Amino acid sequence: MTAMLQKLPLDPASLNRVGDPARPGMNKVRALFKWMLDSDPQPTEGQMKVIRESMLSGDPLADAVVAMYGQLPAGKGRKLVDQALEQGIDSLHNPPQALLALFRQIDHEPIWLDRELLRLGCEVSYRVGMSGELVLRNMSLMGGYLAGAAAKPLVFTGQLDRMANRRLIETGKFWMDVTTPGGLERGEEGFKSAVRVRLMHAQVRSMLLKSDSWDMRWGYPLNQWDSMGTILEFSVIFLTGLRSLGYLFSRREREAVVHLWRYVGYLMGVDERILPANEKDSMRALYQVMATIGESDDDTRRLGEALANASLQNRDGGVQQYLGRLEYTLRAGYSRYILGDEAADKLGLPRTLTKYFWPAQAPVRVGLELARIATPGANKALMWLGEKARKGQFPRQVKKLKADTTFTPVKKLFR
Structure with a gap:
């Protein structure tokens, strides 16, 4: 593998988080x-x-920057990064x-970048409006908790209810930022956010590796394989939801979303050897993630319940509390519909008839989509509405929850 892979801290065969691709139940999948x-x-x-090695690999370039932080006065390293992001590395x-x-890596423009x-990938993301938030939250993020070992870094933050809202805001x-048209150009917010999240992950990884409680049989925290899986959550899993x-979506639109997240993955340090290049690659990688996923555990339930309960928090007054319970039930129903009852039970989600609401409304949505395709200017109008909806809702959530959006780890929460 390229320089993205570090010297392994233990024998890959000692990992206890790797599921057996030939286990019962995978034949149909x-x-x-x-x-x-x-x-x-089948891998x-x-x-x-390669999968096992990737589970035991961090991000050497970002990890080295975090190590640099420790050699400088407090806050100096982050200031250097911010200046390099805002003004370029040559300004230092x-x-x-x-x-x-x-910065040599992130400022290098890949030859495959289109x-x-x-x-187009950004436009598709805007066009779906708040449905995108539903899928990301209640399919992508929720489904990611099914892999107990992969979810461990979140558990180690503690205060799960509080951290669920923080993670949603972040x-x-x-x-x-990354799905705003033009946002991934050098110096724009999407580009900077991708790099800042990458360094936040490296800081969390450093803290967890220093923790006496971290078990290396879970693999590296926020490792290469799990990072690639996160890219799938935002691309082909997002589209599936x-x-x-x-x-x-047309084939070109699907390829555009995958391409968008391929570049985001590149900026975030995912090894290009495991980073899917197109939709077919992504679907193959998705199967391999599913085939090698480890067992769910008690932390799966704790995280699932905390994420679901986020809908019930910060609700003042009877009307708001009622709306919160309705949102909680509808979201849980969607997770149960799309992830299946067995997965939903592992996540601690309630059994609810609202899981039938989502497939029941799908024919109506298909009809609206056919009308969109046949109507000139409809895509542009839906993009405008989608941008207005998410840019209107997000600042209110940040203010209401007094959330931090600087992508800075909260060290005092680590146990």
Whole structure:
């Protein structure tokens, strides 16, 4: 593998988080993906080796910058990063080598980068409006908790109820920044947010690796494989969730969303060897994530319940409390519909008939989508409405929750 992989801290065979791709229940999933891909997605022995190594690999460039933080006066490292992001690395006098190496990578424009696809991927993300938030929160994020080991970094923050809202705000800020048309250009907010989140992950990784409670059999915290899985959550899993609601996308639109997140993954330090290049690659990678996912555990339930309960918090007055309970039930119903009852039970979600609401409304959405496709100017109008909705709601959430959107780890919460 490239320099993205570090010297392994232990034998990959000692990992206890790797599921068996040949375990009962995967045959039907394998057959489905084989039909969709027109090839067998089952990981080979060589690919399993890469998967295990990726689970034991951090982000050397970002990790070196975080190590640099510790050699400088408090806050100095972050100021250097901010200046390099705002004014360029050349604006720094004699910058540290770790910072030079990081910016050499992020300032390098990949030969495969297609700005037209970036633009289209952003437009698709805007067009779906608040449905995108529903899918990201109640399918992508919620489903990510099913892998007990992968979710451990969140558990180690403690105060799960408080941190659930913090993560929603941070994820919303990050998603809005990187999906804004033009936002990934050098110096724009999407580009800067991707790098800041990358460094926040490296800081969390450093803190957890120093913790006596971290078990390396879980793999590296926020490792390469889990980071690639997060890119899938925002791309093909995101698209799958929207299609389950009745949204329609052309092949070029789907490829555009995947391309957008390929570049975000590049900026966030995901090794290009495991970073999917197109929709087919992404679906193959998704199967391999599902095939090797570890067991759920008690932390899966704790995180699932905390995320679901976020809808009930900060509700003042009878009307607001009623609306909170309704939102909680509808969101839980969507998770149960899209993830399945077995997964929802592991996440501690209530059994509710609202899971039938979502497939029932899908035909209506399909009809609206067909009308959109046939109506000139409809895409532009929906983009405007989507931008207005999410840019109007987000500042209110930040103010209401007094949330921090600077992507800075809260050290005092780590146990």
